[in-house]
Amino acid sequence: MTRRINLPGIAVVVILIALWQLVVDTKVIDFNYVSPPSQIADRIVDLARDGELSDNLWHTVSVALQAWVIAVGLGVIVGLLLAYSAAARTFTMASVDALRTVPVVALVPVALLVWGPSAKSEIVVAAYAALWPIVINTMGGLRSVNPRLHDVARTLRLSRVATARKIALPAAAPEILVGARLALGTSLVVTIVAEMVGNPAGLGYALIEQQQALNPAAMWAYVIVIGIVGVALNYAIVGIGRLLVPGSARRLGDAGA
Amino acid sequence: MSETATTRPAPGPPEQRPGGAVFKLDRVHVSLPTQAGDREILHDISFEVAAGEIVAIVGRSGTGKTTLLRILGGLLPPSDGSVLLRGRPLTGPSELVAMVFQDYAQALLPWRSVGSNVALGLEGRLAKEQRRERVAEALEMVGLDQRAADHPWRLSGGMQQRVQIARALALRPEVLLMDEPFGALDAMTKASLQDQLLDVHARTGATIVLITHDLEEAIYLADRVFVIAGSPGELQAPVTTALPRPRDQLTTRELPEYLQLRHSLVTALATTR
């Protein structure tokens, strides 16, 4: 893909930031709680310097990643099972669908109730939420593997495990990767919600804390940081995906890009 | 402003039509921008199309036939040279001209019924009653008057192409531009549609410019056949068929003149790049 510099895009962003700064400086509109970008930038530097930012950042990111890893591990196994066993599907699919559609945020209060305010309840809910995209995509990816490939495996007399490992999983990899990307985003969001609602730790809690202390600049600072974390994690996994599964974007068309 | 579709009477057979050139292209060049800079598609194209004629354009793929048709249809301006329609420069799609595209499935709107598709070009221009009349007339001309309420995806390929032709005919155009209209159809449907096209031509006297890769079709249908060759495409001198009308799938195709034409055109095409 040609990588020309996106001038119109950069222009729009720059113009908006400049406009924001201008509007607040000249007090054209007096929003008490809309801080100028200059102040936000200062605040980010302050928070970074005194370690508060990095502590919260570390907490949130590590919780989200732990939950994600659990979800991926468990999800791929469950996905494999469901893909290959019609019996398993018959006896569980409806339950999976039912559980899958329960809004995960509603489970945050449940987790807080059971495990109290702790990183553990964050991880449990985030992992639960991230599980489903992985299960669905793994199952979907495996079941849509070209039947010709299975014929190849049988003519080469590969064992079931070898077939899964050498043929099915690599063939389903692009779709599993899409599921993993969705799961990472989900894990991050649920983690932050859990922090905002119950567990006093991490970026989510810090954001609420600043809001309630009426420190608008610091609050905006955390919003920006959270946005950046989301973007960074997204690019990270896309990059890792390109390394591990080269050509997945091409195989999936738009969806994988 | 030329006569609008509402006021122009239904055109008669070719002998009675006002004569003169419908299209006049003079030294037309077309270049299109690509990733590697501008690429010339058509080079120094000059020709005329007389009123009521059927002209066929044949050539290998990549010679710019479709681009030429888009020029005639006003969808693309030439990079150089002039395009005159009835003596006036062409600046955009003209109401005197109707186009029929090769990909009938995509050129019809799947969510509209057949009748509604045929009416597409008339909406906002004719009153409801008149639209209905025109649609009925056009569908009758292609033999689909019973299918007005069906949706295109229920019809066969040949029928869908006829719907497109009906849509064009509903406009009572002076000129029909057709881009490989029967290319995607089987031989029997093709033959049937060729004859229907000749029938339409006899009844309306419309000028027809037709692109085809099927040489036999070109000879069978046309008064003159142009060969376009090379990349960028250039027009070779046209071949006049001078075969008697009305034409017939069996007898016309067995005429010695027909076979001669076929022979010379096949040779002409074979020597092109």
Add this chain to the structure above:
Amino acid sequence: MSAAAPASPVPARRRPARRLGRRLAPVLGLLPLVVGLACWELFGDKGSPTFPPPSTWWDALRILNDDGTLMPAIGETLKTFAVALAVATAIGVALGIAIGMSRIVDRALGPLLEFFRIMPPPAIIPVAVLVIGTNLQMKVLVVVLACVWPILLNTTSAVRAIPPVRIAMARSLRLSNPALLRKVIVPSTLPGSVLGLRVATPLCFIVTLVVEMLASSGGVGQLILLNQRNFNAQAVFGLLVVIALLGLALSLLIAATESRALRRWPVRGS
């Protein structure tokens, strides 16, 4: 929807056992859930502070209903959901078409929209509360910012998938730009937008709940959180079921709307 098994090439009437199995699949599939709940009911401790058995949930819900908190909360949630989904659809389709049709608009808005798309909605909530206040506008803004994306992206790709010959055909018929938009482009993108709507619906519901929880702004979201803070486990689980059922009902509603809207389109693949 449960994933369908591949169609059998043998006519259905010759395989009664298999057809029966497939018919029963939804029921059989719920077995783990039903068995789990049954065990919980039988072996659970009615007085448990963290895992009260299902029967207690119903009692707790009845109490909430009797003291007039349940129904208004459900109404509030549904109101926010409906308004936000409508706004998201309008914006998603309009922007989606604009971006799909114009490369410049696409590149200009691209990075900005990408940033908002990846921004986790909960992070916007405290900001929105401070800047706008705790009201319907704030809730709708946040929910729309979260769930407009599936609609927008699907509409954009539907616009890009319009066969060029269709546009050429419309131009050859000299359709004016508004007519082109109305008669060709919007109908062409309808199936894509509807797909986006179907994906956006559960998302809209979830973020509505999140906003209610984080901004203490009424609705079932706030209610369930309140009960958690009061350690009312029975009510929490009961409300969880209410939420799950609401989500299901909304999804079914949108699926039905989708069928109606697309009845003039050919079935996929024909």
